[in-house]
Amino acid sequence: DAKTTQPPSMDCAEGRAANLPCNHSTISGNEYVYWYRQIHSQGPQYIIHGLKNNETNEMASLIITEDRKSSTLILPHATLRDTAVYYCIVRGMDSSYKLIFGSGTRLLVRP
Amino acid sequence: GAVVSQHPSRVICKSGTSVKIECRSLDFQATTMFWYRQFPKQSLMLMATSNEGSKATYEQGVEKDKFLINHASLTLSTLTVTSAHPEDSSFYICSARKQGAGGTEAFFGQGTRLTVV
Numbered sequence: 001d002a003k004t005t006q007p008p009s010m011d012c013a014e015g016r017a018a019n020l021p022c023n024h025s026t027i028s029g030n031e032y033v034y035w036y037r038q039i040h041s042q043g044p045q046y047i048i049h050g051l052k053n054n055e056t057n058e059m060a061s062l063i064i065t066e067d068r069k070s071s072t073l074i075l076p077h078a079t080l081r082d083t084a085v086y087y088c089i090v091r092g093m094d095s096s097y098k099l100i101f102g103s104g105t106r107l108l109v110r111p
Numbered sequence: 112g113a114v115v116s117q118h119p120s121r122v123i124c125k126s127g128t129s130v131k132i133e134c135r136s137l138d139f140q141a142t143t144m145f146w147y148r149q150f151p152k153q154s155l156m157l158m159a160t161s162n163e164g165s166k167a168t169y170e171q172g173v174e175k176d177k178f179l180i181n182h183a184s185l186t187l188s189t190l191t192v193t194s195a196h197p198e199d200s201s202f203y204i205c206s207a208r209k210q211g212a213g214g215t216e217a218f219f220g221q222g223t224r225l226t227v228v
Contacts, residue, residue: 036219043115043204043219044155087154097208098145099217101155 004088004102011108018075020105022088025069031092033064034099035073037084044087044101047073078109113139115207117220124195124227131191132223134205140185141207145217146178149202161188195227 005023012018024033032051036044048055048062050071055062061074075082087104091097114137124130134144142163147155159180160168167180179191188207192199206219 038155041202041222041224043117043206043222046216046218049216097143097215097217098157098160099206100157101147103154 004090006086006088006102006105008103009106009108011110012078013110014080015077018078018082018107018109020073020075020086020088020107021070022073023070024088024090027068027090028092031090033062033068033071034089034091035060035062035086036089036099036101037082037086038104039081039084047086078107080109080111083107083109113137113207113209113216113218115205115218115220117203117205117223119223120221121224122226124225126196126227127194129191129193130195130225131189132203132205132225134188134190134207134220136186136207136209136218139207139209141188141209142185143208144182144188145206145208146180146188146190147204147206149204149222155204158190192225195225197227200225200227 032049034049035047038044048060050062050064064071085104085106087101089099116135118133144161146158148158149155157170158173161180161182163182163185169175182188202222202224204222206217208217
């Protein structure tokens with residue numbers, strides 16, 4: 001699976017949009033981009049995933065560049081409860097479906 | 112969504128004893144489950160892939176005789192840490208793979224914090 005690069009930490013003000021970038025320049029054509037987050041001392045929580053089109057759900061939006069070498073997770077109106085470590089993961093569709101976690105971005109939402 | 116439950120959420124054991132951690136998919140069947148370990152301020156490290164009815168597949172560097180995995184049913188996988196030592200103290204997390212109309216997703220348990228004293 002392709003490697004991802006994320007900034008180690010970011011912060012944003014409560015109520016504002018949080019834009020979390022992820023580079024995955026070696027992504028191949030059949031690999032998806034997944035986003036999970038982990039709130040302190042809990043298991044990771046699925047947020048969203050995509051292949052090449054932009055995606056939106058009740059939690060977030062995922063913007064994938066046309067060349068698919070990078071993506072951005074957008075939390076449109078961040079709340080204090082969104083403070084967490086956010087992981088961008090590229091996963092192929094082989095039979096194992098393993099998720100390999102990188103170091104992620106620690107997002108701090110400020111009051 | 113889907114619910115994955117781990118038990119216990121916290122456990123303290125004496126050095127040299129064994130500890131069993133359960134991972135259950137409550138509202139779906141999971142032919143594949145995964146076990147991770149996470150040390151403080153570090154990311155999740157995949158330990159092994161647990162397949163229902165067959166032997167687990169361990170990642171490189173993970174001792175299969177120390178971390179015994181059993182996946183005897185479609186809703187339950189167990190991880191047993193044998194002869195635990197203080198360096199095994201960690202946060203253990205399982206995930207279960209659910210196949211649905213929208214594709215395949217992994218859902219995570221809440222984690223088990225193991226402290227070996």
